[in-house]
Structure formats: structure tokens, C-alpha cells
Amino acid sequence: MNIGQAAKASGVSAKMIRYYESIGLIPAAGRTASGYRVYGQTEVQILRFIRRARDLGFSVEKIEELLALWRDRSRHSADVKHIATTQIAELQDRIAGMQAMVDTLRHLADACCGDDRPDCPILADLEQGTGVTKH
Structure with a gap:
């Protein structure tokens, strides 16, 4: 899906998706031959995680920690x-x-x-x- 579709599916604006990507909070999106970002369900799930954490008032730094713990199955x-x-x-x-x-x-x-x-x-x-x- 493109960035607009990922934004709609996750509840995170396209501008914030680009920002989260630029600071490394989400992995860099794959690109089409014409340079458009491409997102899958995994990225949308991460964006939903981030959105919920932001809704609960967590800072970007704390969200980074939470994402690391979420990914670490031995946490x-x-x-x-x-x-x-x-x-x-x-x-x-x-x-x-x-x-x-x-x-x-x-x-x-x-x-x-x-x-x-x-x-x-x-x-x-x-x-x-x-x-x-x-x-």
C-alpha cells in the first residue's frame, strides 16, 4: 500500500509516517521503481502501535523503548x-x-x-x- 493508504489504515498522518521514518522509529519503507513508498501490514501494525502509544502520551523516546521490548520476545x-x-x-x-x-x-x-x-x-x-x- 502507498503512504496514503498506510496513513488511513493506521490512523497516523502521512507527514508523521515520513517523520517517524526519518528518525528511525519505523524502518525505511520499500520503494517502487518510481520512488513511491510502499508499506505492508507489518508497517501498519507498527504505526498503530506508535499511534496508541502517542495517544497515551508516551514520548518518541519511550515509544522507541516500548517498540524494542515489543519486538523482543524474551523481554x-x-x-x-x-x-x-x-x-x-x-x-x-x-x-x-x-x-x-x-x-x-x-x-x-x-x-x-x-x-x-x-x-x-x-x-x-x-x-x-x-x-x-x-x-
């Missing part, structure tokens, strides 16, 4: 679990950071009168630029 599931639990902790940290942003914005929005006056605690906080969250 230890503990190695895979370690990567997954590390990812969980990183996601929880990001969630906590986003919740802090929500709390800060909620506090600032509640402090703003939202009327015709020019005074605005939201803009005042942004102007300070200190990054200090206020609750």
Missing part, C-alpha cells in the same frame, strides 16, 4: 510495567500542574468584577509575571 514484562508506571506518574504530575492553573485562573476570575471599570486582577497578575499561583 521481561517488569521492564514494560516500569515504563508504564513512570508514564502514569508523569501524567499525574501534568494533571496536578493543570489543576493548579485552573485553580489560579478560577481565583483570578472570581476576583474580577467583570464590569465597565478598567481595573482587572487577571491582567494585574499577568503583568506581574511572577508565576506565583494565588489561592
